[in-house]
Amino acid sequence: MEQGAQPFDFGRKVDPNTFEKLIQDGYEVDPSKYLKEGWEVFKSRPGEFIVFSVIIFVVIGLFSRLDFIGPLATTAVISPLYxxxxxxxxxxxxxxxxxxxxxxxxFNYFLPLVLAGIVSGILVGIGFALLLLPGIYLAVSYMFVSMLIVDYRMEFWQAMETSRQIVTKNWFSLFVFFLLLFVVNLLGVLALGIGLLVTIPLSICSVCVAYRDIVGLHEAGELTT
Known part of the structure; x- marks a missing residue:
């Protein structure tokens, strides 16, 4: 985490020129590579990934019992946990x-993550309600939002727009990756649901590999306290 950043600040504006070349020139997408390397990342810490997934499932179960504030409270907690x-x-x-x-x-990135979760959820929901295809487009396009917030301490709207612009450059290839992860998690569901304890962190590991290969990690970023 960047020094001096606080959980309840709004994040920061990042020079858009940072991503201009990537957005203009494009990039290659290799879904099988992302999944394979994501599996290697998962295997490096399987116990911790699974235990943390259990914690997330328990939190979702607890908040799902709250009638009125349940969905909002779930977003406020799940976004930072993710x-x-x-x-x-x-x-x-x-x-x-x-x-x-x-x-x-x-949770060190609490406010921008929660705002991104709420706003992107509303936009994707509207997209699905209207014509379906806009919802699918946005759901895939926001793939890197949380990564940009963590990596750059980016404010939520710029993270959403930056992710959308980057993904749109090669949207169909990343849509194939998105479908591959959907199938992986469907297999997790079919494995009595217990398989999700593996497939969910595996999916996140794979998306992070994709982010690293496509966007690149921010070398100045600090992920400590």
Whole structure:
């Protein structure tokens, strides 16, 4: 995490020129490579990934019992928990020592993550309600939002727009990757649901590999306290 950043700040604006060349020139997409390397990342810490997934499932179960504020409360908690996977995976990419408590450092990015989760959820929902295809487009296009927030401490709207612009450059190839991850998680569901404890963190590891290969990790970023 960047020094001095606080959980309840809005993040920061990043120079858009940082991504201009990538958006203009494009990039190659290799879904099978992302999944294969994501599996290697998962295998490096299988116990911690699975235990943290159990914690997330328990949290979702608890908040689902809340009638009125349940959906909002779930978003407010799940978004940072999901980002905890990203924090740990990026630390592993950078060869840093990881402790189980690092999974909870997604809360260091609380406000931009929650705002991104709420706004993107609303936009994707509207897209599905209207014509279906806009919802699918946005769901895939926002693939890298949480990664950009964690990696750059980026404010939520710029993260959403930057992810959309990057993904749109090679949207159909990343849609194939998205479908591959959907099938992987469907297999997790068919395995009595228990398989999701493996397939969900595996999917996040794979998306992080895709982010690393396509966008590149922000070398100045600090993922410690």
């Amino acid at each position: 980002a905890g996977f990203i924090v740990v995976i990026f630390m592993l990419f950078k060869g840093r020592e990881v402790q189980f408590g690092d999974f909870f450092k997604g």
